[in-house]
Amino acid sequence: MRRLTDYWLAQVLIFILLTTLPLIALSVVEAKKVLVYTHDWLIFVIMNLMVLHYVARKIIAKNKAASTLKKLFSILIAIVLTNLVLLFPLNLLTILWDSESTNRDKLYYGLIAISINIHIIWCIGYQMALSAREKSKLEQDNQKLNLKILAQQIQPEFLYQSLDNIEELIEQDEELASNAITDLAELLRYKLKASKLDNVLIGEELQAVKHMQCLANSGEINIIDLPHILAQNVTIPPLCVYNLLTLLNQKIASPLSISFQIEQGKWYLIVSGVLTSPRLIRRKILKQYEMFFRQDAELTYINQQLILSVKL
Structure with a gap:
């Protein structure tokens, strides 16, 4: 048309x-x-x-x-x-x-x-x-194909680390080990689902981040009012927020806080606790999701906050 x-x-x-x-x-x-x-x-x-x-x-x-x-x-x-x-x-x-x-x-x-x-x-x-x-x-x-390939990937080191953690939990607490296996299964299921879609709900992305946090020995990510975010009908390219938060989590030792708000025809995902401007991470995300940021999205760093804003 x-x-x-x-x-x-x-x-x-x-x-x-x-x-x-x-x-x-x-x-x-x-x-x-x-x-x-x-x-x-x-x-x-x-x-x-x-x-x-x-x-x-x-x-x-x-x-x-x-x-x-x-x-x-x-x-x-x-x-x-x-x-x-x-x-x-x-x-x-x-x-x-x-x-x-x-x-x-x-x-x-x-x-x-x-x-x-x-x-x-x-x-x-x-x-x-x-x-x-x-x-x-x-x-x-080509970009859609690259995104789908990216969505299908699971980092080998993350998978090995998760399996090691689960093995340790089996010996310590069977219930925690069972929950960890569920988290891993949910994360893999989400990545498989995302690989077949052009856009996903932002709440599902953050839910995948929660599963990742429960599996990996990494920095803390606090998502403020996740149930409210899950209720929002807001979409993004698959694994855009997940990859962004994973990269930030690997670089930044301090806890990260994630909040979501809608104002003046835009929605904002605010990552607080980013003490220095993550130039390399920002550049990598902008390159991976070039069409998304070329159309109506912005990724800015202001006052120790990394802000993803998108027009509704």
């Missing part, structure tokens, strides 16, 4: 430019002729855009995934065919516009020349737009 909308917006813009610029130029030179030739010029522009839409667009779009040579060849074919399609209609128009044969031929060849120039510019521009769109789509698909 977005691609179709972009295409029609571009067509409207081209139509406006093709119709207004020549008429503005004519009004400067001979203003009286504007009313005489306006409808004729509109007919000419509409005819050109129709053949560009129904002929050139289909030919170029059919070869959008081809090699550079084939793309150039398809542009050439599109230009030739669109002008061949217009030969007869333009001839009819010149007969209606000018009865004298000498002037008619001059007008006819002039319109053909204008059409060729319009078609060359339009076809090259459309091919460039398709190429840019394909490149952007590949980048987005």
Whole structure:
């Protein structure tokens, strides 16, 4: 739907430019002729855009995934065919516009020349737009694939450490060992689920952090009012908050405090207790989730707080 909308917006813009610029130029030179030739010029522009839409667009779009040579060849074919399609209609128009044969031929060849120039510019521009769109789509698909691969990963050292802790707990307290096994199972289940999704609830991310905290011998993370956060219908890319908090937890010895709030059309996840600016961690998260932060998210460090803010 977005691609179709972009295409029609571009067509409207081209139509406006093709119709207004020549008429503005004519009004400067001979203003009286504007009313005489306006409808004729509109007919000419509409005819050109129709053949560009129904002929050139289909030919170029059919070869959008081809090699550079084939793309150039398809542009050439599109230009030739669109002008061949217009030969007869333009001839009819010149007969209606000018009865004298000498002037008619001059007008006819002039319109053909204008059409060729319009078609060359339009076809090259459309091919460039398709190429840019394909490149952007590949980048987005590649990022989604990387996120899914990342979501499927479980750090080997974390898994070994968790299993060691569980083994020790079995000898000390069977109930705690059972709870630890449940935490590990829930964490693995969440990562498997997240690997299949484009977005997850922020409450589920923080719940996964709680499971991680119960398993690993790491710094303390206090999540303020987790039940309230679990009730929020707020989504983020999978493992974005989990990876952020895991990296912070590995670097910062002091306890971290996590709070959540919604204000002025944004939601904020505030990580308190970050004594120094975590530049490397912030850079890593911004790079991993580039599309997310390019659209409507920010990760800032203010007054020993790392703040993730996202537009609702």
